[in-house]
Amino acid sequence: MSDLENLLKVDNLKKHFQIDRHRTLKAVDEVSFTIRKGEVLGLVGESGCGKTTVGRLLLHLLAPTAGQVYFDGTDLYALSSDEMRRIRRRMQIIFQDPYSSLNPRMTIGSILTFPMKVQGLHAGRELQRAVYLLDRVGLDKSAINRYPHEFSGGQLQRVGIARTLTVEPDFIVADEPVSALDVSIQSQVLNLFKELQEEFHLTCLFISHDLSVVEFISDRIAVLYMGKIAEIAPADVLFQSCRHPYTESLFSAILQPDPELEQSKPPFTLTGEITSPINPPAGCRFYSRCPKRMDVCRDNAPPMIEVGADHGVACWLYDPAQGG
Amino acid sequence: MNQTEPTAPILKVSGLRTYFFTGEGVTKAVDGVDFEVHRGEVLGIVGESGCGKSVTALSILRLVANPPGRIVDGAVHFQGRDLLQLSDREMRAVRGKKISMVFQDPLASLNPVLRVGYQLAEVFRYHLGLDRVKSLAESVKMLRATEIPSPAERVRNYPHEMSGGMRQRAMIAMALACQPALMIADEPTTALDVTVQAQVLKLMKEICRARDTAMILITHDMGVIANMCKRVAVMYAGRVVEYADVFTLFKQPAHPYTEGLLKSLPRLGAKANRLESIEGQPPMLNNLPPGCAYGPRCRYVQDRCRQEAPPLTEVKPGHEVRCYFPLSAVSG
Numbered sequence: 001m002s003d004l005e006n007l008l009k010v011d012n013l014k015k016h017f018q019i020d021r022h023r024t025l026k027a028v029d030e031v032s033f034t035i036r037k038g039e040v041l042g043l044v045g046e047s048g049c050g051k052t053t054v055g056r057l058l059l060h061l062l063a064p065t066a067g068q069v070y071f072d073g074t075d076l077y078a079l080s081s082d083e084m085r086r087i088r089r090r091m092q093i094i095f096q097d098p099y100s101s102l103n104p105r106m107t108i109g110s111i112l113t114f115p116m117k118v119q120g121l122h123a124g125r126e127l128q129r130a131v132y133l134l135d136r137v138g139l140d141k142s143a144i145n146r147y148p149h150e151f152s153g154g155q156l157q158r159v160g161i162a163r164t165l166t167v168e169p170d171f172i173v174a175d176e177p178v179s180a181l182d183v184s185i186q187s188q189v190l191n192l193f194k195e196l197q198e199e200f201h202l203t204c205l206f207i208s209h210d211l212s213v214v215e216f217i218s219d220r221i222a223v224l225y226m227g228k229i230a231e232i233a234p235a236d237v238l239f240q241s242c243r244h245p246y247t248e249s250l251f252s253a254i255l256q257p258d259p260e261l262e263q264s265k266p267p268f269t270l271t272g273e274i275t276s277p278i279n280p281p282a283g284c285r286f287y288s289r290c291p292k293r294m295d296v297c298r299d300n301a302p303p304m305i306e307v308g309a310d311h312g313v314a315c316w317l318y319d320p321a322q323g324g
Numbered sequence: 325m326n327q328t329e330p331t332a333p334i335l336k337v338s339g340l341r342t343y344f345f346t347g348e349g350v351t352k353a354v355d356g357v358d359f360e361v362h363r364g365e366v367l368g369i370v371g372e373s374g375c376g377k378s379v380t381a382l383s384i385l386r387l388v389a390n391p392p393g394r395i396v397d398g399a400v401h402f403q404g405r406d407l408l409q410l411s412d413r414e415m416r417a418v419r420g421k422k423i424s425m426v427f428q429d430p431l432a433s434l435n436p437v438l439r440v441g442y443q444l445a446e447v448f449r450y451h452l453g454l455d456r457v458k459s460l461a462e463s464v465k466m467l468r469a470t471e472i473p474s475p476a477e478r479v480r481n482y483p484h485e486m487s488g489g490m491r492q493r494a495m496i497a498m499a500l501a502c503q504p505a506l507m508i509a510d511e512p513t514t515a516l517d518v519t520v521q522a523q524v525l526k527l528m529k530e531i532c533r534a535r536d537t538a539m540i541l542i543t544h545d546m547g548v549i550a551n552m553c554k555r556v557a558v559m560y561a562g563r564v565v566e567y568a569d570v571f572t573l574f575k576q577p578a579h580p581y582t583e584g585l586l587k588s589l590p591r592l593g594a595k596a597n598r599l600e601s602i603e604g605q606p607p608m609l610n611n612l613p614p615g616c617a618y619g620p621r622c623r624y625v626q627d628r629c630r631q632e633a634p635p636l637t638e639v640k641p642g643h644e645v646r647c648y649f650p651l652s653a654v655s656g
Contacts, residue, residue, distance in 0.1 A: 046517035152605050182372035183544065187588035187601035194598070209518070216590040216599065239593050253522035255547025257589050259570040262551040268522040273489050 007203045008035040013067035015053050025278045027053045029227040040204040042218030046274055050227040051207045055173040059091050089119045092164035096176035098156035102148045108159055109144035115166045133162040154185035175207045211254055223247050226277050226285040233311040243313045246286045333360035334505050340398035342383045351610040353379040355562035366539045368553035376562040377542045381508045385419055421451040424499035428511035430491035434483040440494050441479025447501040466497035489520040503535055510542045558582050561607055561617035568643040578639050578650035580622045
């Protein structure tokens with residue numbers, strides 16, 4: 001795959017938080033992946049696995065401990081803050097909670113025109129563009145003069161989506177954009193997001209803890225466990241033949257809206273909870289819970305092993321030297 | 325699946341109405357809720373935020389803050405008595421002993437400055453009159469029953485020293501301490517990660533079955549309902565709109581809202597290009613539309629629905645729906 005196809009290339013990214021002299025929280029540890037132009041990469045994992053930290057590192061909202069992020073060939077961490085601000089026009093983020101990510105004292109109109117003014121886009125026609133985008137996300141143009149508290153969560157998330165589109169970005173990080181919404185509203189927003197992603201040819205990192213949501217929206221999916229990618233594969237491949245024991249557990253934990261399936265399936269077997277990312281063990285992070293652990297896993301972190309086209313698994317089970 | 329219930333229900337809620345009287349008018353949080361729970365069975369109450377499912381649970385235990393809330397009508401029959409008619413003192417002997425409750429957020433429902441063991445032992449001291457030593461021994465037993473590792477040490481933990489999953493296990497231990505006939509669990513696993521949720525649900529199912537405790541499980545998650553429940557009440561805008569056994573509900577939903585809810589879920593392995601969705605949003609409970617509350621969002625709405633609210637009617641034995649034009653009749 002040539003670098004031209006990749007809009008984003010993440011190389012050996014690390015973010016460690018030093019808690020005190022003896023304790024290091026490894027929120028993101030040696031994470032590498034690429035996102036192709038126009039592709040949606042889903043990032044799933046449980047709370048505290050580092051999903052949000054990855055998203056923030058990609059936009060340089062957080063400084064990394066080590067590693068590189070290349071956006072359209074540019075090394076983001078080598079840019080000056082001025083250059084970074086200019087390139088941010090092309091990189092936007094949608095947050096989980098629309099109530100706290102929209103300024104309660106600004107009207108929807110100013111919320112939408114502000115980013116254009118900062119970036120000097122659509123000068124003199126900011127309001128027209130705002131009205132156009134409001135219409136595009138399914139809101140009435142009368143919203144322009146209203147304040148965030150006058151809207152419901154689903155409507156505000158539409159405003160949040162419209163705001164990211166004001167500056168015509170190429171890349172969007174969507175951090176749990178529908179998890180605060182009710183089921184019937186969630187599907188409306190997911191449909192809208194998908195339509196807009198296709199219409200504006202957006203490249204996207206879609207962060208969620210909900211595998212069914214991620215499957216719906218993503219082309220490829222990366223599964224994160226305690227700061228490391230456990231498995232990465234095209235969405236359909238992952239759902240048909242996931243390989244990592246953690247991914248397998250994650251799938252078997254999902255409760256599907258089908259009582260015949262649910263009430264006849266074997267009981268869930270995984271025990272224990274996600275361990276602390278503070279001073280994590282040297283070996284595989286999933287070692288203590290893994291039903292298929294081997295001796296090698298305790299002290300040696302598994303490398304990412306190609307098991308198929310575009311399909312990588314960080315697990316010793318698939319290492320040819322281990323007989324996998 | 326249509327076998328008749330052999331036993332009388334242990335809990336029968338009828339015509340329950342709980343309103344909140346505020347400066348902005350009357351909010352009809354619960355406005356006509358009827359259901360039954362049978363011995364040892366799991367009843368699911370499902371609905372979106374603000375549909376009244378939690379207020380229903382609080383009303384059963386008479387925990388609604390008054391003012392502004394008040395149970396204005398209805399009856400809650402439990403073991404032959406109407407809980408709404410009991411004195412406060414009688415009610416205190418029911419709460420935690422015969423009917424217990426597990427809340428969504430264990431951190432908010434445990435006292436942060438008391439050891440978990442002390443809080444658990446309090447149940448035995450208060451309801452069963454056990455002394456300090458005996459009640460602590462019973463607490464260790466309960467923690468062991470909820471599969472908390474090294475329970476004898478864990479009783480000395482403060483809530484913040486436990487993980488979220490462990491705290492919820494401790495809450496379940498507390499709820500089941502007196503072998504209640506009924507446990508009400510309000511979104512017990514919503515704050516937990518999926519793999520921990522699966523563990524806790526499995527535990528709840530097994531432990532309730534072993535102790536013959538019935539459960540009302542309140543959730544917004546259709547997957548949890550499918551996994552856990554025998555019968556389900558779907559709530560919308562303060563009312564039960566459909567009431568059926570779980571298999572019928574998922575296979576042949578009769579209310580357009582239930583159908584819409586089920587269709588709007590992204591399903592694993594069924595790669596869809598678009599999700600079906602319900603247009604619009606739930607109504608404000610202090611400003612309900614005339615007629616059917618779901619009418620403005622309903623794709624099958626007719627004139628009659630806009631004028632008068634439909635009653636809950638039986639479409640088949642054991643399957644009730646609050647709709648003039650239930651779907652089985654429409655689609656045949």
